[in-house]
Amino acid sequence: MASNAGVAQSRALPGPVRFITSSIGAKVVMAVSGFVLVGFVLVHMIGNLQIFLGPEAINRYGNFLQGLGELLWVFRLGLLAALIAHVASAARLVILNQSARPINYSHNDYVQVKFAARTMPISGIVVLAFIIFHLAHFTGGKVQPELFHFQDELGQHDIYAMVTLGFQNWFISGFYIVANALLALHLSHGVSSMFQTLGVTAPAWRPLTHALGPVIGTIIFIGNVGIPLACSLGLVAIPAGAM
Amino acid sequence: MHLTLHVWRQKSANDKGRLVQYEVDNISSDMSFLEMLDVFNESLIAKGEEPVAFDHDCREGICGACSLVINGIPHGPDEGTTVCQLHMRRFKDGDTIYIEPWRAKAFPVIRDLIVDRTAFDRIQQAGGFITINTGGAPDANALPIAKTEADLAMDAAACIGCGACVAACPNASAMLFVGAKVSQFLHLPQGHPERARRVKAMVEQMDAEGFGNCTNHYECMAACPKEIDVRVIAELNLEFMKAKISGRE
Numbered sequence: 477m478a479s480n481a482g483v484a485q486s487r488a489l490p491g492p493v494r495f496i497t498s499s500i501g502a503k504v505v506m507a508v509s510g511f512v513l514v515g516f517v518l519v520h521m522i523g524n525l526q527i528f529l530g531p532e533a534i535n536r537y538g539n540f541l542q543g544l545g546e547l548l549w550v551f552r553l554g555l556l557a558a559l560i561a562h563v564a565s566a567a568r569l570v571i572l573n574q575s576a577r578p579i580n581y582s583h584n585d586y587v588q589v590k591f592a593a594r595t596m597p598i599s600g601i602v603v604l605a606f607i608i609f610h611l612a613h614f615t616g617g618k619v620q621p622e623l624f625h626f627q628d629e630l631g632q633h634d635i636y637a638m639v640t641l642g643f644q645n646w647f648i649s650g651f652y653i654v655a656n657a658l659l660a661l662h663l664s665h666g667v668s669s670m671f672q673t674l675g676v677t678a679p680a681w682r683p684l685t686h687a688l689g690p691v692i693g694t695i696i697f698i699g700n701v702g703i704p705l706a707c708s709l710g711l712v713a714i715p716a717g718a719m
Numbered sequence: 720m721h722l723t724l725h726v727w728r729q730k731s732a733n734d735k736g737r738l739v740q741y742e743v744d745n746i747s748s749d750m751s752f753l754e755m756l757d758v759f760n761e762s763l764i765a766k767g768e769e770p771v772a773f774d775h776d777c778r779e780g781i782c783g784a785c786s787l788v789i790n791g792i793p794h795g796p797d798e799g800t801t802v803c804q805l806h807m808r809r810f811k812d813g814d815t816i817y818i819e820p821w822r823a824k825a826f827p828v829i830r831d832l833i834v835d836r837t838a839f840d841r842i843q844q845a846g847g848f849i850t851i852n853t854g855g856a857p858d859a860n861a862l863p864i865a866k867t868e869a870d871l872a873m874d875a876a877a878c879i880g881c882g883a884c885v886a887a888c889p890n891a892s893a894m895l896f897v898g899a900k901v902s903q904f905l906h907l908p909q910g911h912p913e914r915a916r917r918v919k920a921m922v923e924q925m926d927a928e929g930f931g932n933c934t935n936h937y938e939c940m941a942a943c944p945k946e947i948d949v950r951v952i953a954e955l956n957l958e959f960m961k962a963k964i965s966g967r968e
Contacts, residue, residue: 482927491963499894499932500922500959569932573890576824576931582725582738583817585791588941589889593934669935675957677950 502565507673509562510666514692516555517659521699527712531636535628538635563604570597592665599662606655614638619648640714643707652704660697664690720746720807723815724759726771729828732835736828738817748808752795753778753785755807756818772831780804780944783879786886787832788819793883793942801881801944821882823891825928836882838928839896843880846920847900849909868906875902877945887942890931895939897925898951901958915962922959 486494495501523541526533541548592599609619614635617624623641626634643649668689676685706712722743729736743759750758753775760770776784785802789795795805810816818832826834876899884895901918904910910917933952940949 480927482929483923486923486927495963498922498959499892499926499930500956501963502932503956504960569934573892573931573934576891576929577822578824579736579822581788581791581819581822583791583819586889586936586938587792587887588938589936593936594889596934665935672935672949672953673956675953675960677953677957679948679950 496565497568502569503673505561505565506569506666507670509558509565510670512555512558513562514663514667516558517663517696518692521696524703525699527636527639527703528706531628531634531714534636534639535630535632535634539632542633559607563600566597566600590665592661596662596665599658602655602658603662606651606659609651613642613648620645637714639703640707640712643704646708649704649708653701656697656700659700660693662693663696664693667692720748720810720812720814722746722755722810722813725815725817727819727828727832728771729820729831732827732829738819746807748806748810750807751778751803752787752789752805752807753803772829772833774833775803778803781879783881786821786834786836786881786883788817788821788886790817793821793886794881794944798941799944799946801879804944821886823882823885823930825891825893825930826882826885834882836880838930839880839882839893841928842893842897842921842924843900845924846913846917849904850913851909862908864907872903872906875899875906875947875951878903878943878947879945881944883942883944884939884947885930887938888931888933889936889938890934892933892939893925893928893930894933894952894955895943895947895949897921898949898953898955899947902951902954905954905958914958915965915967918955918958918962922955 486497489497496505523537524534526537544551613619620638620642623638626637628634628636643652666689668686671681671685671688703712724741724743725738726741727736728739741759743755743762746755746758753773756771756773763770774784774786776782778785780801780803783801785794787794787802789802789805794800794802796809797805820828820832821834821836823834825838826836829835878896878899880896882896885891885893888895901921904917905914937949940947
C-alpha cells in the first residue's frame with residue numbers, strides 16, 4: 477500500500493518537523509502564527525488611529541517606535557517569522573488540499589461553506605501583496621519618496637504630513653481600502669478558526685468564538701479603512717498655512 | 720414521475736469515466752431514492768445495457784454503505800439522512816438529478832458510483848480500538864461514568880463511517896470521521912490508557928492516505944447523516960497536540 481510507504485516516510489522525519497507537517501500540526505502553525513499577526517494588526521491599528529488626534533500624537537508615536545532601536549528589529553523579525561510560517565504553511569495546505577480531490581464534482585452545492593472561508597487563499601495573497609506595498613510605501617519610502625522626508629517643528633519625521641498627503645492619491649488609498657476589506661474578510665474566518673484548531677470544544681463557547689472573527693474583522697475594517705478614507709476626503713489634513 | 724438523471728458511469732478504476740444522461744419514467748413519489756435506482760437499473764437491463772453499480776446494504780440508514788452525491792450534496796438534500804432514507808417525494812416531476820460518487824483521492828472509484836473506502840478501515844486499524852484482555856465480563860457498575868460523558872461518547876460513536884464528511888469537505892478531509900473515532904474513546908475510561916498512541920497513529924494514517932486538511936468550513940457536519948458535531952474535530956486537534964507535546968506513547 478502506498479499509504480504505508482507514506483507512514484514510513486513521515487516517521488523518518490525529526491519530531492517537530494513531523495508535527496508541523498502533519499495535518500493537525502499545520503493547522504496549529506496557521507493558528508499560532510495567525511494569532512501573532514492579528515495581534516500585531518490590532519496594535520498597529522490602535523497606534524495609527526492616533527492620526528485622528530493630530531500631528532503631535534502620531535509623530536510622537538512614530539518617533540517612539542523608531543527610538544526602540546535594536547528592540548524594533550526584534551519585533552520586526554518576530555513578525556517576519558510569523559508571516560513566513562503562515563504563508564508557507566498555507567501554500568503547502570492549498571496544494572495538498574487541491575490534490576486531495578483530483579476530480580471535482582460536476583455539480584457542486586455547498587450547504588455550509590462561507591464565502592470568506594472559500595476565499596482565504598485569494599484574500600491572503602492580496603493581503604500579502606498589500607503588506608509588501610505598505611512597507612515600501614510608509615516604511616521604506618519607495619512609493620512616494622517626495623513625501624518621506626518632511627520634518628515637524630520638533631525635528632521628528634513628519635508622519636502626519638506623509639500620510640495625509642499620501643492618501644490624497646485615490647489609487648493608493650483605494651488599494652488600502654480594498655486590501656483592508658479583504659483583510660477583514662480573511663480575519664472573519666481566520667480568527668474564529670483559531671479557536672477550533674486550538675481545541676476550544678465547549679459548546680457554550682461556540683457563539684462567542686464564531687462571532688469573534690466577524691467582530692474583529694469589522695473592527696479592523698472600520699479602523700484601517702477610516703484612515704485612508706478620512707485623508708482622501710480631506711477630513712484629516714494639514715491645517716491651512718502650516719507648511 | 721419523470722426524471723432526467725445525470726449519472727457518473729465508469730467501467731473500472733482505470734477508466735476515465737463520464738456523466739451520462741438518462742430519462743426515467745414511472746417513478747412513484749413513495750419510492751426511496753435507491754428504489755428509484757433499482758427501477759432505473761431494471762429498465763437498463765431490459766434494454767440490454769449495463770446497470771449502474773452503487774453501494775447499499777441495510778437500507779435502514781444505519782450501515783453506512785450507501786454513498787451518493789445527489790445534486791452536489793452527499794446523501795442528498797435531507798439533513799441527517801442517508802441516501803437510502805431519502806424518498807422521491809423530496810423531488811418534483813420533471814426534475815434533473817445529478818448522481819456522482821464520493822470524490823477524493825483517498826476514495827478511488829471502483830465502478831460507477833462505488834468507491835473504495837478501505838482508507839477508513841486502515842485508519843481504524845492504526846488505532847481506532849481498545850486493546851483488552853478477554854475474560855469474564857466486569858460488573859456493570861464497577862466503573863462509574865458520568866451521564867454527560869457517556870452522552871458525548873455516544874454522540875461520537877453514532878458515526879457509521881460512510882465517508883460523507885470527506886465527500887462534502889471542499890478539501891476532502893477526513894477529520895470529522897477521525898475526530899469521531901478518537902472522541903468516542905476519549906470520554907470513556909477504557910479509552911484512556913492508549914489515548915496518546917491512538918490519536919498519533921490514526922492521524923498519521925489519515926495523512927498518509929492522502930485526505931485533505933481541515934480548514935474549518937464545517938460542511939462535513941452539514942452533510943453527516945448522523946449529525947456528528949465538529950466539536951469532535953476540536954477534540955481531535957487538542958488530543959493530538961497533547962499527545963505530541965507530552966511525548967507519551
